[in-house]
Amino acid sequence: MKDRIIKTILILIGVLFTFLMLILPLAIVLFYALREGVVMFFSAITEPFAVAALNLTLLSTGITLVVNTVFGMFAAWTITKYRFRGKQVLTALIDIPFSISTVIAGLAFIAVFGRIGWANPITEALNIRIVFAVPGVVLTAIFVTFPFVSRELIPMMQAQGNEEEEAAALMGAKGFYIFRKITLPKMKWGLLYGVILTTARAMGEFGAAAVVSGRLRGRTNTLPLHIEMLFNEFQLTAAFAVSSILVMISVIILILRHVVEHRMKQEEG
């Protein structure tokens, strides 16, 4: 009896908290976005600066995905397959972006590639602009989401071991054939999960982008930066309308994430 009361109270607190802190605010975003009618909503999200911001966000997310997926797979492969000195250190270093504020990451990029940075003469000579330009935005997005894929893969690959690969190699299979036929199918769900997390994180990235991009409207402004600008200019409806795009993408990612999680559990069983 006492147990049941405690159980009910705990569930109630959990539901209430989730509703107040998570669902209500998101619902209000949609509510405000549509407050002044569908016409206003569409004009806000089709406005050129909003479209440019969306495009930049998609571009940087896309590049980040490709780079970090490839890197994450290599890192996970190296760390799980080989024994070498400093492996623990490398594993810890990969996690740096998890523990450092993204603003600091942005500042670090400025310190390296900005006018005062030591890499500035090189980039100037090559005629590349990184800070206050699109490459800076992309680089910071890559930095911030660096660990997601490898973090997802390393424990999974460690649990699976590489006996299957050894077995295949013993029967004469070559490296890439083994990777395609055995390793890739084994890691596919973990990889997809890491990719989804990377996407979610890259799309929402704010701190580092705010520092590095210079927030040039229509040029280096990402979607989250654009939203904050609109908000600061008291264009509340527009800010919420553009936010609703990000919210919808997040919901889709959330659903995908659960589907993948479910499939992962099934395949393991």
Add this chain to the structure above:
Amino acid sequence: MYVELKNINKQFGDFQASRHVSFTIERGQLIGLLGPSGSGKTTILRMIAGLETPDSGDIFIDGVRVNDIPAAKRGIGFVFQSYALFRYMSVFDNIAFGLKVQKKEQAFIQARVTELIKLIGLEGMEKRRPHQLSGGQRQRVAFARALAPNPHLLLLDEPFAAIDAKVRKELRAWLRETITKVGITSIFVTHDQEEAVEVADEIIITHQGQIEQKGTPIDIYRNPKTPFAAKFVGESTEISAYHQLPGFEQVDGFDRAVIRPEFVRMTKVAKEIYPHASGRGVIEDIFFRGNALEVRVDLSGEKITAYQQLDDDAFEVGEEVSVLIHRLYLSNEQEVRMVENLAINHVGSVFI
């Protein structure tokens, strides 16, 4: 000889996994590499397969030195401890993998895999994934997969470790029968002496990276060459004050003794036959072992294990009995010697 290891050494960091390992194996034999965990048996297997490289020494298979031949070219079938079946492939594709890699014709692959599936008795399960099979079935698939490309040497790493006890017995008999039928030279690794004794033609005992003894199960059981072999194969009790046992004397250079349960005979005190050769013990515990009783008896402070047939005199815990030990393995750090109970012969000659 078919497989030969010559003075193999292998070190992992500070851990010496193999020390001066040398042995030979004849063609068609089924060999058990037996030893406790960490004794280096799996390392030996993996070096033969080419999955590890020895630091020094030579490995010959069929007269050819294979040290520099890559694993895939050695013509070896390997069954992993956890089977390492390809989890995203069906039973059929698992068995066919080696043949596909060798680019065999489709019709040949079909015929060979069908033949192997029949051999392992899994007809109708070709399309199943490994996780839909029982432990024993998985092991059979791993076995068939290793055999598919027609290797001339089959290596099995702890083939029964992941299977529950009931199925294990059945599978042992099956594996032995099937290997004999296929006629392939095979080496399997195990830490279970019962398994080694039951399955292998010959056993190689490993201990701390060294080979302790090689021989038929019966030979090792009857004539253990090292103290470790004496203790590791067969049930045994080790005692130090063996000269206090009736009928045995202190022998120079041997400071302890190993008693096998079958060296011990217990009778009711009233039925004692050799009073000079026997001592009095107190029954401490009786365990029912299915087809016999395992009895722990306290013989002046030494706890000794013995067997009692079910139709022999029944004892009770706490009862005083006559204990006759008719044989001992004396041992020291290096060697083992078998001695008989002197008082039995002595009394015997008086009777005649």
